[in-house]
Amino acid sequence: MDVARLKESFARIAMHGDEVPLHFYADLFLKHPETRNMFPVSMEAQRGHLVNALVQIVANVDRLDELTAFLRDLGRDHRKFGALAGHYGAVGASLLATFQHFSGDAWTPELAADWTSAYELVASVMIDAAREDEKRSPAYWTGTIVSVERKAFDVTVLTVQTEPRLEYLPGQSVAVQSAHRPGLWRYYSIANAPRLDGLLDFHVKLIDGGAVSMALTAGSALGERVRLGPPVGALRLDTSSRRDVLLVAGSTGLAPLKAILEQIACLHLPPQVHLFFGAREADGLYDLPALDKMAAQHPWLTVIPAVSADRFYGGETGTLADVVMRSGAWTGHDVYIAGPSEMVHETAARLAGAGTPPDQIHLEDFGWRDR
Amino acid sequence: MTTSDAWYDQEERMTPDSLLAVTFPLTRWGRNGYEEEPVRAFLNDVHGELVRLVNERASLWQEVQRLRRRILGRENGHDAVLFGKDDAHAHAVQMLSNAQLTADRYVADAQAYSGRVTEEARNRRDEILAQAQQHAEMLLEEARTQARQAAVEAMSRDALPPQNAQERRAVEGELAYLRTFTDVYRQHLRIYTDSIQRMLSDWDNKERTMLPPRPVADLDVPSNAWTPQIAQSRPDPAE
Numbered sequence: 001m002d003v004a005r006l007k008e009s010f011a012r013i014a015m016h017g018d019e020v021p022l023h024f025y026a027d028l029f030l031k032h033p034e035t036r037n038m039f040p041v042s043m044e045a046q047r048g049h050l051v052n053a054l055v056q057i058v059a060n061v062d063r064l065d066e067l068t069a070f071l072r073d074l075g076r077d078h079r080k081f082g083a084l085a086g087h088y089g090a091v092g093a094s095l096l097a098t099f100q101h102f103s104g105d106a107w108t109p110e111l112a113a114d115w116t117s118a119y120e121l122v123a124s125v126m127i128d129a130a131r132e133d134e135k136r137s138p139a140y141w142t143g144t145i146v147s148v149e150r151k152a153f154d155v156t157v158l159t160v161q162t163e164p165r166l167e168y169l170p171g172q173s174v175a176v177q178s179a180h181r182p183g184l185w186r187y188y189s190i191a192n193a194p195r196l197d198g199l200l201d202f203h204v205k206l207i208d209g210g211a212v213s214m215a216l217t218a219g220s221a222l223g224e225r226v227r228l229g230p231p232v233g234a235l236r237l238d239t240s241s242r243r244d245v246l247l248v249a250g251s252t253g254l255a256p257l258k259a260i261l262e263q264i265a266c267l268h269l270p271p272q273v274h275l276f277f278g279a280r281e282a283d284g285l286y287d288l289p290a291l292d293k294m295a296a297q298h299p300w301l302t303v304i305p306a307v308s309a310d311r312f313y314g315g316e317t318g319t320l321a322d323v324v325m326r327s328g329a330w331t332g333h334d335v336y337i338a339g340p341s342e343m344v345h346e347t348a349a350r351l352a353g354a355g356t357p358p359d360q361i362h363l364e365d366f367g368w369r370d371r
Numbered sequence: 372m373t374t375s376d377a378w379y380d381q382e383e384r385m386t387p388d389s390l391l392a393v394t395f396p397l398t399r400w401g402r403n404g405y406e407e408e409p410v411r412a413f414l415n416d417v418h419g420e421l422v423r424l425v426n427e428r429a430s431l432w433q434e435v436q437r438l439r440r441r442i443l444g445r446e447n448g449h450d451a452v453l454f455g456k457d458d459a460h461a462h463a464v465q466m467l468s469n470a471q472l473t474a475d476r477y478v479a480d481a482q483a484y485s486g487r488v489t490e491e492a493r494n495r496r497d498e499i500l501a502q503a504q505q506h507a508e509m510l511l512e513e514a515r516t517q518a519r520q521a522a523v524e525a526m527s528r529d530a531l532p533p534q535n536a537q538e539r540r541a542v543e544g545e546l547a548y549l550r551t552f553t554d555v556y557r558q559h560l561r562i563y564t565d566s567i568q569r570m571l572s573d574w575d576n577k578e579r580t581m582l583p584p585r586p587v588a589d590l591d592v593p594s595n596a597w598t599p600q601i602a603q604s605r606p607d608p609a610e
Contacts, residue, residue, distance in 0.1 A: 043475060
């Protein structure tokens with residue numbers, strides 16, 4: 001396999017931009033119409049994903065360690081979409097046909113052989129990772145929405161029962177697909193520590209024009225089915241630490257932190273916990289009654305609500321970063337922050353600036369742009 | 372420019388990038404020249420158009436080559452047809468691609484529209500709430516002013532404790548008045564906030580009934596279906 005030749009070929013093909021993935025999917029769907037079902041109606045984002053993955057793969061084709069890690073994740077990730085080993089051949093054939101189409105006269109038997117062996121390598125790593133993963137967990141979990149509770153104008157709490165039971169760690173999230181938005185997956189944090197009945201809570205914020213959040217929060221969601229991918233995410237409680245805990249939650253960023261809070265409540269000797277819960281307006285402090293109730297039960301827990309865009313609010317006002325910074329010194333705390341990107345990064349930077357060691361700061365950055 | 376049957380060849384032509392690099396002479400003092408912004412915007416349009424033309428030219432060139440090969444094949448005695456099975460597939464790919472782009476545009480439009488509607492609803496709600504708060508504060512302030520006045524009057528009329536039955540009756544009268552007054556205002560406020568609440572929930576219900584019935588989507592897809600969906604951009608659990 002001539003790596004330089006492959007890279008040069010890819011650069012030439014990539015000049016055709018969006019035409020390349022467009023051609024690939026049309027070719028695949030024509031040759032294997034049954035594959036169309038599993039993609040969303042709009043393929044715009046999908047084409048971007050494909051190109052990004054190809055760019056990653058080609059860029060790292062001579063750094064096998066990094067490439068393998070990326071491909072193994074990709075292979076596992078594709079299980080929830082229904083990808084089976086047998087389908088990789090179809091994709092490879094369409095990919096090759098597409099590359100040939102955009103290469104024109106530059107397509108030679110040698111180049112074809114290079115691309116074929118490169119794809120075979122990629123496919124075998126992905127298939128192997130998927131196979132290993134099959135022994136550990138199902139491709140996806142089927143869930144039923146058993147409770148829909150509108151907590152604020154734009155926040156709904158869904159409770160989902162899964163089949164089979166989904167094992168996860170507090171702080172983790174799963175990809176969710178609504179029956180009304182086939183092929184569209186969005187990540188949501190599980191908002192509770194594992195329960196005996198296995199039920200999962202999700203805090204869903206309605207995003208203006210967000211395809212999945214609108215489907216999930218519509219009034220008729222009760223009883224509907226969803227699909228959940230495997231639990232992911234690195235945010236989790238450092239149980240070996242003896243330090244006190246600072247939780248900073250912006251809006252529905254509360255979800256993973258509430259799961260961690262419930263986990264702390266089950267500890268034999270819970271640390272002192274300060275939970276800052278912020279929103280733009282008082283209405284956005286959607287889960288405050290439940291948090292206040294917890295604080296009343298547990299003397300180790302202090303809940304501080306804060307509102308950033310309502311100066312008449314009776315409690316703390318200002319951005320979460322401001323409120324946290326003026327409320328105490330947090331250098332000796334384990335810090336967990338979740339919510340909108342800007343708030344997460346600002347708060348983390350200011351805490352680090354004030355002396356909290358970076359390895360004590362744990363983040364969950366909700367993308368949020370498109371849900 | 373003369374037309375040539377070799378218009379696709381490599382002769383030096385204007386490229387999109389050369390258009391972007393074009394500079395214009397400065398205007399002389401006291402004379403009006405072109406404004407730079409519109410010229411730049413126009414050049415951007417020309418650039419986009421040229422990119423499209425280049426892509427079209429490339430696909431036409433491929434088509435010409437393909438047809439040439441067919442014709443040559445026929446002249447050489449091969450049993451060639453102008454449109455073979457491969458061509459049908461190429462056309463199908465083209466059609467499906469166009470259909471997909473149309474669908475993408477519809478979805479994007481619908482999403483943008485629903486986004487606007489939700490945003491407007493959110494803004495309207497904020498307005499109503501702000502107005503309600505303002506109104507409530509006004510009512511309260513009015514009640515406070517009147518009560519203060521009533522108290523001042525009662526105090527100034529007689530600073531001493533009630534001496535006789537007549538004075539006691541007068542003070543009791545004031546008290547009764549104040550009590551009634553607060554009751555009335557409380558009631559006013561309640562009616563007002565109730566009506567706001569009702570308005571909001573009516574609005575909410577109307578919004579819901581206006582939604583079209585949702586089709587029942589089937590999550591169960593054939594198990595042999597393949598989804599080569601590349602990892603959704605996960606909101607990085609950035610460390």
